[in-house]
Amino acid sequence: MIRHILLVCLVFFASKALAQETEKFATSTEYIIKKGETIYKVALDYDLGIEEIVRANPSLTDLRRIRIGKKIILPTTHLLPNAAHKGIVINISEPRLYFFTNDQIASFPISVGTEAKTPTGRTKISQKIENPSWTPPASIREENPDLPDVVPPGPNNPLGQYAFRLNATKNRKWQSIMIHGTNEPWRVGGKVSHGCIRLYPQDVETLFTQVEVDTPVLIVDQPIKVQEFNGEIYIEVTFQNMPEDPSKNLGAKALVCKRVKNCEARIDWDKVHDAVAQNRGIPVKVSIDEVESENN
Numbered sequence: 550m551i552r553h554i555l556l557v558c559l560v561f562f563a564s565k566a567l568a569q570e571t572e573k574f575a576t577s578t579e580y581i582i583k584k585g586e587t588i589y590k591v592a593l594d595y596d597l598g599i600e601e602i603v604r605a606n607p608s609l610t611d612l613r614r615i616r617i618g619k620k621i622i623l624p625t626t627h628l629l630p631n632a633a634h635k636g637i638v639i640n641i642s643e644p645r646l647y648f649f650t651n652d653q654i655a656s657f658p659i660s661v662g663t664e665a666k667t668p669t670g671r672t673k674i675s676q677k678i679e680n681p682s683w684t685p686p687a688s689i690r691e692e693n694p695d696l697p698d699v700v701p702p703g704p705n706n707p708l709g710q711y712a713f714r715l716n717a718t719k720n721r722k723w724q725s726i727m728i729h730g731t732n733e734p735w736r737v738g739g740k741v742s743h744g745c746i747r748l749y750p751q752d753v754e755t756l757f758t759q760v761e762v763d764t765p766v767l768i769v770d771q772p773i774k775v776q777e778f779n780g781e782i783y784i785e786v787t788f789q790n791m792p793e794d795p796s797k798n799l800g801a802k803a804l805v806c807k808r809v810k811n812c813e814a815r816i817d818w819d820k821v822h823d824a825v826a827q828n829r830g831i832p833v834k835v836s837i838d839e840v841e842s843e844n845n
Contacts, residue, residue: 577831579622642788660737673715685700710730711753
């Protein structure tokens with residue numbers, strides 16, 4: 550499986566030499582659809598959520614009819630959330646999970662809850678469960694009264710093969726939220742759950758081998774991310790629900806200036822505006838080149 554290279558940092562299995570030697574990096578990957586391929590297969594091969602690909606390619610209006618030879622953009626580079634690089638950080642807006650360990654970073658597409666059902670805040674991993682059974686909560690049972698009291702491990706279990714419980718000792722809001730696999734991998738990448746965080750089966754298995762009990766978990770909602778790399782400023786925008794009028798940049802200027810020193814002189818605000826309006830989930834360079842700045 551292909552892993553992503555993040556700005557400044559590395560993902561598991563990525564080449565350290567590549568990250569050290571590449572001063573300029575690709576903010577996305579161009580891909581040409583081959584015979585027999587579906588968007589789901591491409592998403593799986595590149596460890597992306599389908600909705601990530603759709604956001605990056607506004608022209609993809611019918612995923613069932615993708616012609617052979619069509620060029621698409623894959624969002625294979627991501628800025629890091631504004632958070633401590635420790636343990637698990639989940640950004641609901643993307644939605645993606647980042648796992649920081651030692652000098653490495655792994656990043657995985659996820660599904661989160663509909664209608665703000667996935668809470669934000671801090672907790673930690675309290676339990677690792679292999680081949681979990683699933684007890685449908687009352688809210689889900691109301692939607693589907695035919696569900697059994699307990700769904701045993703197996704192909705019909707929506708938790709998949711691996712699951713993590715979150716610590717609810719200090720806050721009961723985590724009691725019903727889990728990080729787990731899924732028996733519907735084609736739905737990974739959007740807001741589809743009742744609050745839990747779902748991963749591709751192969752990704753949750755990778756996490757299961759790396760994540761220990763008591764690993765800190767931070768869930769944030771950051772639709773605008775800003776990061777500096779080799780003196781250049783990048784912005785990545787991933788609003789799940791874009792307002793009808795994004796002209797006010799949705800707080801982007803204040804956020805950029807909070808993260809970037811001397812922002813007024815260094816930032817091309819037209820590029821910021823365009824990045825917010827397009828909302829493609831691809832890092833965009835918004836800093837003014839030194840030569841351009843000197844000419845002005």
